[in-house]
Amino acid sequence: MSILDIRGLSVEFPSRKDVFVAARDVNLSIEKGKILGVVGESGAGKSTVGNAVIGLLEAPGRIGTGEIHLDGQRIDNLPAKPMRALRGKRIGMIFQDPLTSLDPLQTVEFQLVETILEHLPVTKQEAQQRAIDLLDQVGIPNPSERVKQYPHQFSGGMRQRVVIALALCAEPEVVIADEPTTALDVSIQAQILELMKKLCTEKNVAMLVITHDMGVIADITDHVAVMYRGDLVEYGETAQVLGAPRHEYTKSLIAAVPRPDVKVERFPQVDYIEGSAKPFKQIDISTHWLGKARDYKAVDGPLLSVKDIDMRFLTKNAWIAKNRQYFQALKKVSFDIMPGETYGLVGESGSGKSTVARVITGLYDPSGGSVNFAGQELTNLRDKKQVLAMRRQMQMIFQDPFSSLNSRMRVRDIVAEPIKFHKLAATNAEAYGIVEDLLEHVGLGAAAGKKFPHEFSGGQRQRISIARALATRPRFLLCDEPTSALDVSIQAQILNLLKDLQEELGLTMLFISHDLAVIRQMCNRVGVMRYGELLEQNETDSLFENPQHPYTKELLSLMPSMELLSTEALAIA
Amino acid sequence: MFGFISRRLVMALVVMVVVALISFLLFRFVGDPVNQMVGIETTPEQREALRERLGLNDPIIVQFVRFIMGAMQFDFGNSYQFKQPVADLIGKRLPATLELSLVSAIFALVVGVPMGVYTGLNRHSPLSKFFLSVSLIGVSLPTFFIGILLIFVFSVTLQWLPSFGRGEVVEIGSWWTTGFLTLSGLKALILPAITLGLFQMTLIMRLIRAEMLEVIRTDYIKFARARGLPNRSINFIHALKNTMVPVITITGLQLGSIIAFAIITETVFQWPGMGLLFLQAVQNVDIPIMAAYLMLTAFIFVVINLAVDILYFVIDPRLRTERSGL
Numbered sequence: 001m002s003i004l005d006i007r008g009l010s011v012e013f014p015s016r017k018d019v020f021v022a023a024r025d026v027n028l029s030i031e032k033g034k035i036l037g038v039v040g041e042s043g044a045g046k047s048t049v050g051n052a053v054i055g056l057l058e059a060p061g062r063i064g065t066g067e068i069h070l071d072g073q074r075i076d077n078l079p080a081k082p083m084r085a086l087r088g089k090r091i092g093m094i095f096q097d098p099l100t101s102l103d104p105l106q107t108v109e110f111q112l113v114e115t116i117l118e119h120l121p122v123t124k125q126e127a128q129q130r131a132i133d134l135l136d137q138v139g140i141p142n143p144s145e146r147v148k149q150y151p152h153q154f155s156g157g158m159r160q161r162v163v164i165a166l167a168l169c170a171e172p173e174v175v176i177a178d179e180p181t182t183a184l185d186v187s188i189q190a191q192i193l194e195l196m197k198k199l200c201t202e203k204n205v206a207m208l209v210i211t212h213d214m215g216v217i218a219d220i221t222d223h224v225a226v227m228y229r230g231d232l233v234e235y236g237e238t239a240q241v242l243g244a245p246r247h248e249y250t251k252s253l254i255a256a257v258p259r260p261d262v263k264v265e266r267f268p269q270v271d272y273i274e275g276s277a278k279p280f281k282q283i284d285i286s287t288h289w290l291g292k293a294r295d296y297k298a299v300d301g302p303l304l305s306v307k308d309i310d311m312r313f314l315t316k317n318a319w320i321a322k323n324r325q326y327f328q329a330l331k332k333v334s335f336d337i338m339p340g341e342t343y344g345l346v347g348e349s350g351s352g353k354s355t356v357a358r359v360i361t362g363l364y365d366p367s368g369g370s371v372n373f374a375g376q377e378l379t380n381l382r383d384k385k386q387v388l389a390m391r392r393q394m395q396m397i398f399q400d401p402f403s404s405l406n407s408r409m410r411v412r413d414i415v416a417e418p419i420k421f422h423k424l425a426a427t428n429a430e431a432y433g434i435v436e437d438l439l440e441h442v443g444l445g446a447a448a449g450k451k452f453p454h455e456f457s458g459g460q461r462q463r464i465s466i467a468r469a470l471a472t473r474p475r476f477l478l479c480d481e482p483t484s485a486l487d488v489s490i491q492a493q494i495l496n497l498l499k500d501l502q503e504e505l506g507l508t509m510l511f512i513s514h515d516l517a518v519i520r521q522m523c524n525r526v527g528v529m530r531y532g533e534l535l536e537q538n539e540t541d542s543l544f545e546n547p548q549h550p551y552t553k554e555l556l557s558l559m560p561s562m563e564l565l566s567t568e569a570l571a572i573a
Numbered sequence: 574m575f576g577f578i579s580r581r582l583v584m585a586l587v588v589m590v591v592v593a594l595i596s597f598l599l600f601r602f603v604g605d606p607v608n609q610m611v612g613i614e615t616t617p618e619q620r621e622a623l624r625e626r627l628g629l630n631d632p633i634i635v636q637f638v639r640f641i642m643g644a645m646q647f648d649f650g651n652s653y654q655f656k657q658p659v660a661d662l663i664g665k666r667l668p669a670t671l672e673l674s675l676v677s678a679i680f681a682l683v684v685g686v687p688m689g690v691y692t693g694l695n696r697h698s699p700l701s702k703f704f705l706s707v708s709l710i711g712v713s714l715p716t717f718f719i720g721i722l723l724i725f726v727f728s729v730t731l732q733w734l735p736s737f738g739r740g741e742v743v744e745i746g747s748w749w750t751t752g753f754l755t756l757s758g759l760k761a762l763i764l765p766a767i768t769l770g771l772f773q774m775t776l777i778m779r780l781i782r783a784e785m786l787e788v789i790r791t792d793y794i795k796f797a798r799a800r801g802l803p804n805r806s807i808n809f810i811h812a813l814k815n816t817m818v819p820v821i822t823i824t825g826l827q828l829g830s831i832i833a834f835a836i837i838t839e840t841v842f843q844w845p846g847m848g849l850l851f852l853q854a855v856q857n858v859d860i861p862i863m864a865a866y867l868m869l870t871a872f873i874f875v876v877i878n879l880a881v882d883i884l885y886f887v888i889d890p891r892l893r894t895e896r897s898g899l
Contacts, residue, residue: 054799056795056798056799084801084803085801086801087798087799087800087801088799088800088801088802089801092799092800093796093799093800095792095795095796095799096792097792100791100792100793101792101793101795101796102793102796103793103797103811103814103815104793104815104889104890104891105814105815105888105889105890106810106811106814107890114802114806114810115800115801115802118800118801118802118803118806119801150890150891152890152891163796166796166800167799167800169800
């Protein structure tokens with residue numbers, strides 16, 4: 001007997017011109033104690049379905065057609081008041097970002113007790129006791145003390161536990177979890193997923209998990225629904241959908257997920273999404289400006305050599321030197337990168353991997369140690385000319401494609417800026433000619449140059465960032481989480497592009513990511529970081545198959561298992 | 574927290590010393606005080622004697638220290654104009670100004686906060702649009718004009734309220750007079766209080782509205798809705814409290830300026846407060862009064878700023894953990 005039934009649900013967002021349909025004819029049902037996953041990329045309408053169930057569609061959104069039944073009772077047409085009584089009491093919801101879903105100015109106890117008193121007929125003392133019990137159930141140690149604390153006194157993972165406790169306050173029958181682990185580190189994600197699974201069976205709750213992450217789906221769901229641009233394209237048991245997908249979109253989506261266990265040469269393109277790839281002008285790199293004048297001296301040995309880098313930040317200033325407090329962000333980090341190699345740095349948030357990139361590019365002056373690039377010591381480089389020459393050879397690609405491009409400049413000016421700055425082209429016309437070729441080459445087409453960044457999607461913007469990075473004809477690229485803000489299918493395209501460019505231009509790369517699967521696909525060698533220390537480094541394959549350090553083993557064991565996923569499509573590609 | 578407040582106290586002290594220096598310099602640069610005090614017939618010998626008696630021949634440092642020592646005991650010397658101690662003059666006028674400021678600050682908060690919450694939550698309702706248009710008047714019309722307008726409508730045309738003065742006042746103790754206890758005193762307060770508070774009210778309203786619009790979009794408000802909490806609790810406990818930090822900053826500073834700069838309103842309504850006294854002092858180059866007024870204003874601002882800083886800690890628990898680590 002299913003507890004939640006969604007029948008023929010359509011959600012519309014009327015606008016001045018027309019009606020945008022965010023979800024079309026969606027049929028889903030969940031049984032008690034089961035987990036249903038809804039998976040899809042951004043804009044698939046998966047969150048819309050969750051919001052429609054709990055009656056919190058953002059204005060002007062509305063349910064067009066269809067019905068939602070909760071335990072046999074129709075709830076989609078309830079007036080505001082009974083619907084509010086339902087929220088929290090019979091349907092709970094968990095949000096993505098635990099750092100922002102709790103009121104920062106109220107104690108955890110206040111927020112729990114307030115919710116309990118709203119829904120259950122208990123006294124204040126009973127509610128306080130229940131709040132402590134709930135925190136205990138979601139695995140917060142020392143609950144009777146911690147309940148008095150404010151949200152900022154909890155870590156991210158602990159806060160997500162508090163959020164779950166809040167959602168469970170009144171023992172709801174259905175819990176909707178919208179990207180519950182997306183903002184968390186792998187190790188925390190594993191704990192939270194396990195907790196959700198446990199609570200689901202213990203309390204016999206039906207759970208609707210909305211996510212873009214195939215790993216989460218494979219890990220905890222019993223059934224899965226795949227959505228694509230508002231349509232439900234495939235729906236069935238998780239093992240069946242992931243193992244033997246029927247719909248073309250599901251097949252290509254699964255194929256695009258990077259695997260930690262299988263190494264592929266190239267990611268299969270999710271052509272279903274972008275339509276057939278537009279044929280763009282083929283450029284023979286060896287004769288083109290981009291390939292020419294790469295008059296860098298060949299180096300014997302490593303191109304980049306980082307030795308015993310220390311980095312500390314002042315956290316508490318004092319007049320007396322010994323009272324000053326520091327945060328040690330990097331501790332004696334050393335590694336070499338050979339020419340033409342891709343070196344991966346992997347670690348959880350706060351491990352110091354981005355700090356390494358900033359030290360190498362000279363954004364931070366290290367507190368100790370040396371950085372050697374192509375035989376030149378960088379840490380004591382003071383001559384302006386030499387610094388510029390170094391910067392030209394090193395370029396960076398940032399994580400967030402939305403904030404890393406100046407939204408008031410046209411794309412061709414964004415890409416031309418480094419060329420003009422480093423005086424690499426004799427005339428403006430020549431520079432713009434180079435920009436057009438670059439844009440063609442990264443798959444955007446020359447016409448893109450006249451537009452502004454906001455006219456592009458995340459993946460396209462990341463291509464612009466890549467074109468800009470290539471514009472100085474660098475030989476070393478630093479990629480700091482270049483795809484973590486992107487959908488899986490787009491991520492596959494960007495990773496392919498980076499691989500192609502590396503091959504054509506002989507680029508050396510430092511690739512920073514928290515995603516082990518991506519690292520496995522991209523890198524020749526990997527270093528694992530934690531708390532500013534480089535714990536282990538090795539050839540990628542050996543590290544994944546035979547990890548030495550306990551932390552590496554732990555990280556690898558925590559990755560959501562991808563065994564369920566079909567490998568059929570990989571063979572095609 | 575203790576460390577933070579003691580650092581703030583030290584900074585406040587520095588501010589006060591600097592202001593004292595500026596007030597002190599008034600004496601030296603706004604003309605010769607002896608010339609202001611004596612008539613034309615005074616002989617050079619008499620002038621010199623007066624100079625000596627006032628200590629104007631001492632080294633500047635000695636004079637400055639004497640000034641500060643005096644200021645700490647509210648002793649700013651005698652007013653040139655009234656030949657009375659400045660402290661007494663100001664003490665007599667202070668209750669009038671403080672009562673007026675208090676009433677207009679309460680008016681601004683009591684009316685401004687609910688209007689801000691309402692317009693923030695019901696962005697498109699006709700009432701919100703009406704409030705916003707009215708608030709434009711508060712922002713754009715100068716204070717004296719609003720005061721004169723109110724006098725014209727309520728005193729001259731309708732004859733409901735008095736157009737000037739404090740009405741009947743009652744003495745409490747030897748140094749406080751209040752208008753709160755008589756009907757005519759209360760009636761006399763209404764127009765000047767509205768005139769003085771209107772600008773602050775519109776400012777508070779617009780600020781709260783902007784902050785509310787921001788806060789109701791946050792995840793914790795969405796999550797509160799998803800937990801089925803009633804709107805009243807969401808709007809007033811979760812949303813309003815989170816808008817408070819910037820609002821307190823501005824309100825605190827505005828309270829300071831209400832007290833310190835009631836000059837125009839007091840002039841329009843002939844309100845016997847400090848502002849009026851100051852204006853007369855400026856017209857008559859009565860330097861001791863100006864210096865004392867400057868010091869008092871600075872003191873009020875410093876105290877209010879300190880209070881605002883402490884309020885931050887009360888409202889936002891995140892600040893209570895001493896800035897440690899990251």
